[in-house]
């Protein structure tokens with residue numbers, strides 16, 4: 590038979606268990622054990638039916654009190670767990686805005702691109718336009734039109750990568766020199782440009798060139814040149830103009846007083862021809878950087894212009910060489926070595 594003492598025991602047992610619960614999960618288990626439909630409190634209520642009316646009233650009241658009490662402490666404990674969970678989540682997700690950031694590395698332009706852009710900028714400031722031409726050329730533009738006929742010993746100056754597949758078939762095609770090659774210099778763009786544009790003109794042509802030769806610290810089979818061409822009416826332009834333009838370029842490009850000299854040379858497409866040397870302080874040597882000269886009458890003719898009316902100068906400089914001098918780079922092969930330790934310096 591149910592008596593008051595049993596009730597008080599149930600109360601203190603349940604109270605203790607709820608207070609000691611370690612998790613929400615445990616708490617829900619206790620709810621079922623004591624307050625659920627088949628829980629211990631409801632069992633007591635069921636047993637009431639067997640008690641006398643007075644006892645039923647007295648004990649029934651106490652059961653309700655205990656039930657309410659247990660419900661209250663259970664709700665409180667549940668709220669406590671919820672609070673704890675929020676606190677934990679907040680501390681775990683806290684963002685420390687004073688922590689040092691992770692630096693995202695940015696890419697940058699290749700030293701050869703930087704040098705090319707600077708060269709273009711300087712010549713543009715002197716009224717030159719930037720023009721491009723094809724890397725795959727015909728024998729005509731790369732050689733014949735530049736006064737380097739077939740079987741002429743001067744062709745040996747340029748070891749050539751000939752392209753297979755499009756061999757000229759007819760005699761006519763052979764005579765027109767339609768054989769394909771990788772251009773050995775940017776000079777063919779002189780012809781291409783003069784065919785389509787009437788002088789006066791001033792252009793620079795940056796671009797990739799190819800030569801079938803062994804590589805070493807100062808030679809690559811692939812390298813870069815910048816071609817220059819300035820054409821005016823005959824009598825209005827001379828070597829003096831060339832010297833002034835190139836002096837201005839060298840001064841701006843190397844940012845300072847740089848010693849340079851013109852040396853007589855030979856190129857089939859210029860007459861007279863020069864080589865421009867720059868005195869390099871670090872090595873105490875003259876470095877050959879630019880080939881140049883006054884455009885040969887045969888070159889004008891090949892481009893469809895009358896050399897009696899036009900005169901001009903042309904030059905071709907090694908972009909890699911310029912970059913090597915400017916940045917003190919000892920080996921041309923470094924440019925395409927994909928070595929980040931090298932590239933990160935620019």
Ligand code: DAH
Nearest residue numbers: 774776880881882903904905
């Ligand atoms: N094309 C020559 C070379 O690759 C360089 C050169 C020399 C270009 C004289 C010119 C020039 O336009 O006038 O070696």
